[in-house]
Amino acid sequence: MSDSLDVLGILLKCANFAAVKHSGQRRKDPEKTPYINHPIGVAYILTDEGSVRDPAVIMAAILHDTVEDTDTTLDEIKKEFGSNVANIVAEVTDDKSLPYDERKRLQIVHAPTSSKEAKLVKLADKLYNLRDLEKATPEGWSQERVKQYFIWASKVVEGLRGTNRQIENSLDEIFSRHVL
Numbered sequence: 256m257s258d259s260l261d262v263l264g265i266l267l268k269c270a271n272f273a274a275v276k277h278s279g280q281r282r283k284d285p286e287k288t289p290y291i292n293h294p295i296g297v298a299y300i301l302t303d304e305g306s307v308r309d310p311a312v313i314m315a316a317i318l319h320d321t322v323e324d325t326d327t328t329l330d331e332i333k334k335e336f337g338s339n340v341a342n343i344v345a346e347v348t349d350d351k352s353l354p355y356d357e358r359k360r361l362q363i364v365h366a367p368t369s370s371k372e373a374k375l376v377k378l379a380d381k382l383y384n385l386r387d388l389e390k391a392t393p394e395g396w397s398q399e400r401v402k403q404y405f406i407w408a409s410k411v412v413e414g415l416r417g418t419n420r421q422i423e424n425s426l427d428e429i430f431s432r433h434v435l
């Protein structure tokens with residue numbers, strides 16, 4: 256009982272931390288959905304569709320964009336949530352100081368050698384974003400950019416395979432509609 260309460264407590268600490276850090280940020284959809292919907296949704300894909308039960312993976316999913324997109328540092332994540340979670344977050348964090356094309360290229364290169372935990376977060380992140388892309392075109396994106404995102408995401412996912420059959424099957428369904 257106390258173990259499960261500890262897990263609940265730490266997951267809510269993560270959710271609260273991410274909500275505070277992402278407050279004011281919005282997704283790029285026409286409704287300008289609050290950004291926090293994304294990390295919570297990624298974590299929910301992992302538990303609900305992927306049957307993932309490793310608390311460190313769920314915590315990293317909730318926190319996965321805090322370092323990339325807010326003032327959060329990896330040291331802060333380590334201090335608040337431990338080095339295991341911080342290491343997963345580090346693996347899924349793009350270096351925003353690099354040019355766009357290089358960041359996107361590195362995701363393809365790094366995918367196959369990522370840890371299983373990071374691969375899980377990446378798979379769920381891609382599934383969430385691709386589902387969003389099927390629902391609406393992000394503000395300012397051309398149809399060509401949308402098309403290129405599907406193709407690029409399929410290349411990243413190639414390097415993440417053999418990690419979670421359910422999530423990979425859902426991704427493949429999407430790719431079958433958009434990637435030849």
Ligand SMILES: Nc1nc2c(ncn2[C@@H]2O[C@H](COP(=O)(O)OP(=O)(O)O)[C@@H](OP(=O)(O)OP(=O)(O)O)[C@H]2O)c(=O)[nH]1
Pocket residue numbers: 281282283284293320349355380381384385387388393404
């Ligand atoms: N599809 C979609 N994406 C949105 C939306 N709002 C925000 N995003 C975010 O935009 C990013 C994709 O846009 P890009 O222009 O390719 O990436 P960038 O943020 O790295 O510049 C994703 O970030 P990311 O977490 O870095 O993912 P990834 O592109 O690295 O996989 C995604 O989470 C939306 O309404 N729909």
